[in-house]
Amino acid sequence: MSKEVKVPTLGESVTEATVGEWLKKPGDPVSVDEPIASLETDKVAVEVPSPVNGVMGEQKVAVGETVEVGALLATIEDDVAAGESTSVEPREAAAPAEQAPAPASTASDERKDDGTLEDTAPAQAKVHDPEATQTLSPAVRRAVLEHGVDPSTIKGTGKDGRLTKEDVLAAAAEAKAAPAPSSSAPAPSPSPAPAPAATGERREERVKMTRMRQTIAKRLKSAQDTAALLTTFNDVDMTAVIEAREKFKDTFAKKHDIKLGFMSFFAKAACLALKDIPSVNAQIEGDEIVYFDYVDISVAVSAPNGLVVPVVRDADRKSFAQIEKDIADFGKRAKDGTLTMEDMKGGTFTISNGGVFGGLMSTPIINPPQSAVLGLHRIEDRPVVRDGEIVIRPMMYIALSYDHRLIDGREAVTALKTIKEAIEDPMRMLIDL
The missing domain is CATH 3.30.559.10 (Chloramphenicol acetyltransferase-like domain)
Known part of the structure; x- marks a missing residue:
């Protein structure tokens, strides 16, 4: 059983908005009145709350699309249906690991959000994906890439602990000001040096103007x-x-x-x-x-x-x-x-x-x-x-x-x-x- 989430009334004379960002991803648990999306109107950003407890279902529109009041945004699945759908995927993902278990000395158990265990090995470490743990706005995402900081290590000061551009810039400045590691400390394991950036490289970036x-x-x-x-x-x-x-x-x-x-x-x-x-x-x-x-x-x-x-x-x-x-x-x-x-x-x-x-x-x-x-x-x-x-x-x-x-x-x-x-x-x- 699913519950539809529609674009709420946005204010006097405001009939449409732009999807600014999704605050929840399909499969994420949500509580009643918890924001699942942010809509940009001509003046302010409006958060769309979940009408029920459950699990985030299908997102009907993409970020950047324009939606009118009353339009369908997403669905919220009930806990039972969500539990059935999530109980199969971890077992399927774990099957290869059961056929070829990693040695105890090189593998560790990591608990997923849904309570199952996943085998991880240092030799095949997963690449950190900032969006896997939090949703970043375009401005924050650009700042993260420009300054090379790890957003998972930064404490957000925005709404519900979300990162702001100022948080990223402050973390980057703090990292630059930090003293270099002592020469007496053990040297880290060698890793491939990043390829040097081409000198004189010129870049362009096109970003759609927000509705505001x-x-x-x-x-x-x-x-x-x-x-x-x-x-x-x-x-x-x-x-x-x-x-x-x-x-x-x-x-x-x-x-x-x-x-x-x-x-x-x-x-x-x-x-x-x-x-x-x-x-x-x-x-x-x-x-x-x-x-x-x-x-x-x-x-x-x-x-x-x-x-x-x-x-x-x-x-x-x-x-x-x-x-x-x-x-x-x-x-x-x-x-x-x-x-x-x-x-x-x-x-x-x-x-x-x-x-x-x-x-x-x-x-x-x-x-x-x-x-x-x-x-x-x-x-x-x-x-x-x-x-x-x-x-x-x-x-x-x-x-x-x-x-x-x-x-x-x-x-x-x-x-x-x-x-x-x-x-x-x-x-x-x-x-x-």
Whole structure:
């Protein structure tokens, strides 16, 4: 008896998805609600759970194929049928070994997942197959091959212990930093040296764009084609914020169980600016302008498959601590691939922090249908003039890209200046200036 697994409802107005990866292989035991596949939609990855306990049956579609809501994905076999099918294969595989048993001195018994024993010999050691024990995403698989690491020796930090690209890169860096073995240690048994790579070899690799990457490309290009994009810049002296963080970080973390970061300061400063300049917190719909009396800030977060923008709702009404908690939760769930459609829905303004990657200055692109985005960058010590003297201050360039169809230059510059003043004098955020 088998149970069909179909593509679940993916969210409002989302009718299809792409099979990103299979998390279970035919013959693998599965429990009810355990994820068996990951589907990529336009915004997030959606895991498909097993409806029953049993064993993974036939996979009806391959990785990379597009499926619609309600389409058949796979089947789950019940435990009895699965037990009958798996009880024969090990005996058939063991038959040659019974006809020609290996000497006791060169063979060992290895227990399979299904409880049977398999004879293994060092002279005929099996080649390690990373996918035999875990499913690797294309990005992780490429990283494994490029750096020559064994994925079975790496502890995954992703969802359900899965490997991420960052895990592989960290393991590769650790392997390079490890000291060479001592000359007094026994020399390993000789093995054939790998053939040297051909010098000057040029390679190409074609990888199909994920559905999320295709959507990002379409939306960003649409923003350029539709909006009248313009960017205004300013720089911010981060001294006051850095001193406030240093002074209160321990007390803040102890009371709220979260670190005090820069994003909450900029979110609250942006709320002040958006209240003062309503057009920066508005959007165009047809021949109408929609103004919002609330601030829902989309925060750009880096995920394994691309940039996502979950929304901190009612940021203007939330405390610093709650904003920090929301952003930290989004970052963790983006890495684990557990963000939902609801997390991305809406948003009236976006903050993108390119400084975490070392960016000095950029012109961010708005997130349609929003009309403005604030870009943050790295902090670096620079000489500036204060009270007629040249001093060193931790400075950051900030940028506001906006839709000139709706926002005039004066309004954009004023909004960015308001953010600058609030960051340089955080007291303004407390007394609403």
